[in-house]
Amino acid sequence: MIVDLPHPLTGQPFPSPVPAGTGWPGDPAAPGTPVARTAGGVRRLAATRDLDTLTARVSVCSACPRLVRWREGVARTKRASFAAQPYWGRPIAGWGQAEPHVLVVGLAPAANGGNRTGRVFTGDSSGDWLFAGLHRAGLATQATSVHAGDGQQLVGTRMVATVRCAPPENMPTPEERDTCAPWINREVEMLAPSLRVVVALGGYGWDGALRALAGAGLEVPRPKPRFGHGAEVAIGHVTLLGCYHPSQQNTFTGRLTPQMLDDVLGRAATYL
Numbered sequence: 125m126i127v128d129l130p131h132p133l134t135g136q137p138f139p140s141p142v143p144a145g146t147g148w149p150g151d152p153a154a155p156g157t158p159v160a161r162t163a164g165g166v167r168r169l170a171a172t173r174d175l176d177t178l179t180a181r182v183s184v185c186s187a188c189p190r191l192v193r194w195r196e197g198v199a200r201t202k203r204a205s206f207a208a209q210p211y212w213g214r215p216i217a218g219w220g221q222a223e224p225h226v227l228v229v230g231l232a233p234a235a236n237g238g239n240r241t242g243r244v245f246t247g248d249s250s251g252d253w254l255f256a257g258l259h260r261a262g263l264a265t266q267a268t269s270v271h272a273g274d275g276q277q278l279v280g281t282r283m284v285a286t287v288r289c290a291p292p293e294n295m296p297t298p299e300e301r302d303t304c305a306p307w308i309n310r311e312v313e314m315l316a317p318s319l320r321v322v323v324a325l326g327g328y329g330w331d332g333a334l335r336a337l338a339g340a341g342l343e344v345p346r347p348k349p350r351f352g353h354g355a356e357v358a359i360g361h362v363t364l365l366g367c368y369h370p371s372q373q374n375t376f377t378g379r380l381t382p383q384m385l386d387d388v389l390g391r392a393a394t395y396l
Contacts, residue, residue, distance in 0.1 A: 141199040141213020144184050148242060149273025152180040152217055160185045163303040170306035175222055175314050182217040182288055182307050188300045191289035198235045198290065212242035212272075215289050218311050219243060219272075220282035223318040226263060226392050228254075229308075229336075231328040231369070232287040232296060239290040242272035244283055253370035253385065254325075261389035262396070280396045282315065284308055286332030301332075308332060309339035316340040319362050320395035323388060326369030327351040333364060353384060356391075365392060 138146065144153035157180045160166040169181045186192050199213025216233040233239050237248030245251040246269040258264035258281070265277045287296045287304045296304070312319075312333075322337070324330040330351035338344045342360035349357040355366035367380075367388040374380040 138210035140202070140211040141196050142210065142242070144214075148212065149271070150219070150242060151183065152176065153183045154180070157181060157184050160187045162187055166303055167306045170310040172310070173314070175311070178307070178310055178314070179217040179219075182215055185215045185288065185304075185307070187303050188289065188296075191287075191291055191296070191300055194292050195235070195239050195290045198239055202240075203236045206236060206240055209240065211240045213239060214242075216242070216244045216285060217288065218282055218284035218308075220278035221280055222282075224278075224280055224282040224315060225318060225320045225395050226281040227312070227315060227319055227322045227333075228258075228281065228283045228325065229322060229329040229333045230283070230285045230325045231332075232285050232294065233290045234294070235290040237290075238285075241270065243269065243276075244285050246270065246272070246276075249372055249375070250370045253375055253380075253382075257370075257382065257385040257389045260386055261393040263389060263393055284311060286329060305332075305335065305339075308336045312336035313340040316342065316362070321363045321365060321392045323365050323367055323392050324351070325367055326371075329369070330355075330364075330366055334359075337362060337364070353380070354388060363395070 142148045144157055145155040160169045166187050172178050196213050199211035216238045233244050234248045238244045238246055241247035245254050251269055255264055255269040256267050259267040263279050263281045269276045286308055287301055322333050324333040334344055337359050344359055351366050353368045357364045365388055368374050
């Protein structure tokens with residue numbers, strides 16, 4: 125666990141939330157990275173052909189006022205068990221390989237998970253389950269992921285969230301989803317040539333993946349394919365796989381077991 129993470133230059137703790145370009149491990153942005161402040165700004169800034177530029181712009185987006193207030197408020201007040209730690213408190217960009225064969229799509233960062241650690245599915249129980257499964261499948265180099273600076277790497281894989289900011293009650297509004305959509309749509313469009321399989325975590329990730337694949341020019345079947353654990357749909361040259369979300373609601377009740385997770389991720393790994 126990362127406690128009192130020091131700034132690499134000053135040796136002082138990072139502020140919460142973390143300003144762009146201050147040396148946080150893996151921070152893709154610089155102090156001058158342009159900031160999207162409206163839905164129109166998101167559409168304009170997402171229209172880039174460079175993945176690194178897109179990643180940087182995602183990480184400083186402030187187009188949804190409710191989400192900005194929530195993520196930054198959580199970063200300032202902090203959960204008691206993480207009171208000694210800095211919080212990222214910004215949007216979470218996609219991370220992993222730039223030309224992946226496997227793409228994992230989730231809902232949004234957790235308030236005290238990715239919003240704290242700076243990496244999606246990192247620092248909470250859902251991430252513990254997911255990264256253990258990715259490691260067993262050969263898609264991650266470590267079985268745990270605790271912070272953006274922990275040395276974890278994905279193998280032939282990339283991870284994204286449909287909505288890039290932690291939302292209250294883990295539920296973005298339709299307007300927030302649509303405002304954020306150009307980020308994932310453009311990212312999937314750039315990744316599409318190398319992609320072979322998309323693993324959608326939960327119904328929200330499934331719907332987001334379908335919209336993004338359609339936006340990338342792939343033909344999505346009609347009527348819209350229904351989500352289910354183990355569901356498989358061919359969309360052009362990409363296979364979409366459904367997986368129950370590794371939330372505590374699913375893992376504590378046995379709705380999702382390690383074997384069920386391994387079955388889906390193992391199928392995804394065959395595309396490497």
